[in-house]
Amino acid sequence: MRKILFGSWLLSLLFCLPVLAQEIAVSGRVTSSDDGSTLPGVSVQVKGTTRGTTTDADGNYRISAPANARLVFSFIGFLSQEVAVGNRSTVNVRLDNNAQELNEVVVTGYGGTVNRREFTGASSKVAGATVSNLPVGSFDKALAGRAAGVQVTSANGVPGGAIQIRVRGVGSISAGSDPLYVVDGVQLNTTNNSTFTSSNPLAFLNPSDIESIEILKDAAAASIYGSQAANGVVLVTTKRGKAGKTQISVNYFTGVADPIKKLDVLNTQEWIALRTQARINGGQTSEAARAAVLSTIRQPTTLSDADIAALPTYDWQDAVYKRGITNNYELGLNGGNDKTRFYVSGSYYTQSANIVNVDFKRGTLNTTLTHQINPKLSIDQTLKMSTISARGQFGGPNGGSFLGAGAFASPLIIPSIPIYNPDGSYFGPPSQGGIPGILNQNILQVSELNTIRADINQFVGSLALNYKVIDGLTIRPFVSLDYRIIRGRNFSDPRTADGFNVRGRIQDQLNENKNFLTNITANYNKLFAGKHDVGLLLGAEYRSDVNENLATNITNVPTPDFKYASAAALPQNIFGTFNNFRKASIFGNIKYDFNKKYNLSLIGRLDGSSRFGSNYRYGFFPSISGAWLVTEEDFLKGNNLVSDLKLRASFGTTGNDQLGSLFNQSNFPGLGLVSAGFDYNGAAGFAPTQLANPDLRWETNETTNIGLDFGFFQNRLTGSVDVFRRVSRDLLLPFNLPFTSGYSTISRNVGSVENKGLEIELNSVNLKAGPFQWRSTFNITFIENKVTSLYPGIVPLANPDSAITLAYTDFYGVGRTAILGRPLQAQYTTDYAGVNPATGRPMFRDFAGNITYTPITPRDQKYFGTELPKFYGGFNNTFTYGGLTLDVLFQYDYGRRSFNSQTSFLAELAGRDFNALRSVYDRRWQQPGDITDVPRPINGNIETRGVSGLGGTRTLEDASYLRLKQITLAYDVPAAVSKRIGASKARVYIQSANLLTFTNWTSYDPEFLNFGGNGNTGVVPNSKTYQAGINLTF
């Protein structure tokens, strides 16, 4: 200790020496090039010394510096500027606002930041401005196409609905693949605990409060988060107050959302003819078939051709799809003085979906406070509160039978069925036997009368103390709580199909999650001998996460007006569950920078978790990384062509502890368990459900990354190229047991998956001519995913592939099959070979390539691609002319092969009582000699001695798409004009999202997630939105 003190004293003395030479007092004012306003809080530093100050509330500063010194002015969000003082005593500076400057600092976790030039890992940064003022319920949705290596997929078009982010591919088979989200140091629990609605645990955050988002991608960047970092880490930093005059910002936007597309389906006459044909093809006489079809749609069987021609067609898609409305109101205040700074904001956001009775409302309140108690001690406090009320789709992927889901059923309902009776009441309520056909419910009635709702109240708060022990050494204790309570409701009205026979059903959910985190870190930074920059981070952490859930299910209400549980007469079920995990960790990071040229970083984290078997409770996750700033070498210094060149390399391990499906979301995977609920005849019962496994341990990822950051032509063209190899091992697999053992599986750490990829990010200033500027950013990510080991002893399938396969249920509830040597989420099925031109029967290829009507599983199964994309990315162009900015973002995703389960129903061609897609209908086989891929319609969809004509690859489609994700035209009103209303800044804009989509996908929307294994059936599609907004700063 004494040595360090002595050393630091000696060092400061060394730096102070030249100062003693010729001091002059310099003062001045710093303004913004945007609007000429003064900038408080700008750091002013004498180059080559530690001496510095900041500008006061009016942007003024005063500093003493040696003559011929150079002053460095830097401020977040602005380009740093270096000015020679010369003999001047007044130096006024205008700082250029530059979004790219934001890129210069990398947020590394645990309060750390590092200059991007010195950063040795792989990360991508997205500025807060990019994700704010968009009609999205949560910021993650707006990250799509913005960062290389980051794939963002909306689960559906439900406002505030689930989003999936995959950083550098999928590196787990059965466990979760979601990144860790850290907001202002708080590690969030992002498990979606809402039973009835599609919800997003990140929706509590108003995107406008975000300053920046850093996505840590490789082990070097992420391993400080150890066992939670394998899927990447998303660090969100929210806005902080700035000293100076209190700024008040007012923000409003409004917009509409329309369905991306409607499906073209048959009219009544076509449907009757097609269904009749299907029945005839199924063996009925034409008279019997016609009579059966007419009686199905409850028409007299005696109708003449002319009568049939006169039947009306009803458009059910028109009835359930509608125009959604978005409104967003925000008020923010920020300011403070040199001791205390604050940022306070409130917002209210409402969005209705493009489908009936689905909406999202959110109010947020956000405060952050920074206070300097004394020169050594400061506190940081954050408190984010939000209340969300969201209504979900009836029968959607989360809740209810999808038969009643508007998105699913509206194109499938027989077109002759009216929506309303002539008197305006709903047609076909269950009291009148429902509507004809398999889809027995009036989907408009069920959507309007039933309630699917979740009220989510969340608060995320933290308090940190920064104690500056000596220059360069800070100790920071930190506590946080992420508290979320969900009240879910699912009311089945007694007048609707689901409620009719039980006279109404009320299901309530109450889920409470308490996620407590505390850590203490020590951070030491020191520059030795002007060349050796050393940084040291040491920390300890404890986290406890408790989840308790209560769910009730009660039926029989007196009348539909009684909507709460006490009114119902017959309790059906009550469920209560408890889950808890705890983690304890120590971690450290050593950084070393030699002469701003060579950087080295070592990270290690020891993590313990209650989730794992007693033999493997602790895991160690180290990483090593280095960077070489080639342009700092003499041979490149001052080079006109190459302005920046940095080579990075890293290797490290991270862990994954998101255990899920294998353990029914339970946190006790290592124990042998007997579970309750196996009751009989009113008496409690139990059954063994899990075999003990004391060897259960972490899933481990080893990531190797080599990257090149470059800037050419005075940084007119900048970018990064990264190649990586992510080897995920010890993956938890359900080790299948013979059922005769009484258990189906035991979990063992046996699988491996490899992701190899290439990421390219390019930023360019294409044109700079006076007030006109054209900038582009482009990113693309190629990923190759492969299952490299399952477990030994799996008997190969009896087919020519001898495929080694393993069925599992993934973290998200989807039943999948992993195939050794193939990518995850593989499509393994039989090959549909089109239609026999002579008979119209569907044909398949057997294992030898010969035509067969009855393919045999698994003999004839083959690999047909994967649901993972081959490459994805975004391309953004920004055109600026004075205050006018046009921003155009394209996003693309190529190579996904998905079953189109929605289209599969529509492709039945009236094999059952469903309507059919016109594009399929037009291609159907009609007479001998027709060469087509669509078989003849047949009742039941199965030809005699055949299999379903919808099987195999028939409905496997290419879900690639290119999308005009976002187009924005904004105008920054000149300060001179905005001043008239007293505003220092004013910005108006119009914007559209998902305006154009180019795809071969045949149902609504190629962007969806397969939640619960129903594919895209019943998924509310994303919408096209148009909006206009205004931001004012006073």
Add this chain to the structure above:
Amino acid sequence: MRTIKHIWSLGLLTTGILTVTACSNLLDVDPRSNVDSQSALTTAEGLDAGLNGIYDRLQNTALYGRDMLAVAEALADNAQATNKSGRLNNENRNIAGSSFGTTFAPGTWQSAYFAINQANLILDALPGVTALTDTNRRNSIRGQAQFLRALLYHDLMRIYAYDPGVEIAQNSRGGVPLLTTGVLNQGQITFPARAPIADVYTQIYSDLQGSINSFGRSAGSNGTLPTNGNLQAAQVLFSRVALYNKDYATAVKNATDAIAGTVKLSPNASYVGGWRAPRNPESVFELAYTTPENIGVNNALQTTYTTLVRVGDRTATGGFGDLVPNNAFIAELEAEKNTAGQALDIRRQLYELGTTGRGNAFIECTKFLGKNGIINLDNVPVIRISEAYLNRAEANAMLGNTANALADLNVIRTRSGLPERTGLTGDALLNEILRQRRLEFGFEGHRWFDLKRRGQDVIKTIPLTTTPNNVPYNDFRILAPIPVNELSTNKSVRQNFGY
């Protein structure tokens, strides 16, 4: 002062690190929604709960919740699939691999073996629970566990293996794996091959005899309720098993014992009414379903068999009505008529025209109609006393005891409103017994197994087409495929022929 602060802050950091690393119990969290399996079966209450766990397993869709009844009907010649939800279409068409689960969906095999393991665990644990001093209760628990194990092994045998005496030697791959000790930890897992058919029957016999003995010594304990395993149920099951085993004397003996039991045949006057009551008075073993156990609108027996919500009310549509009687079956029910042309057989009243709510109306089976007061909630009669008469009749017919066989046949016939038959002998007698068995247990899951155990072809036609879809007895589809999982995890198990 400054140094003190340093020490203080370093101390804080050190304390933090030490706390995290030193206190290993910091990470100990006990489950509260489940319990450790090692201690679960060490008390009398635990044994009761474990036993309930087996009955609960039997309630699964893959066992008596649906498949043991509806799939067996779909495969056989009584029923046609209506394609209203598409369920059971493949089974009704006898598509290879769609039989009690599919090749990949483990279905009945899995549920049955899980339940067998639960029974094994109870039988293993029972001697060790010394705190259980009530011998009646102890015997009842043993009797129930043995009865359930016998029922499950017999169900597995009739689905996956040839029945004794009618094996097709070149196709037969034996019985099913036989496990009689429970698995509670990894080390106890075994990988047995399929036992010979005779060995499995030996085990079933031993369990049934043990069960009958135990129940005989469990006076006053709950082993007498039809909702649980009981003496009479074990006796009827034994007569059934013996019939399958062509061991006709044993079948006659146990059927006779059972007929002497407390549950009696319903008379003509209350027979149909018995099917409308929550609990069928004929049941010697009936699975009770309580409100939370409703299987629901997709797979419950009510929704599988009928669109109706109530008898005689065609205005309200409930379920799908996926599997309905075919014309041949209805014709058999209506074969004997009175002079006014009305069907004499009162069992015809258990079938009526469904609704048009989900397409065309069909005559549907109404044996399951939400009798517990809630739609899709029905108890499932697993064994009815009528079976004892038909088992005995058939066994006697096979033994040549024509008079006794005819007497039992006429008990069933007259109870059903049909005139007594006289003078029947030989094949004619046997055929009428089998015909009555088909009509008596329509849609209760007997037909497929009855044809199979006698080596008979399944003659059926697909509705709406003219192409027959018969399943000759020598067709490989007579046996269900063993789930692929079993083959890949246990190399000793051989798949059935043809799959």
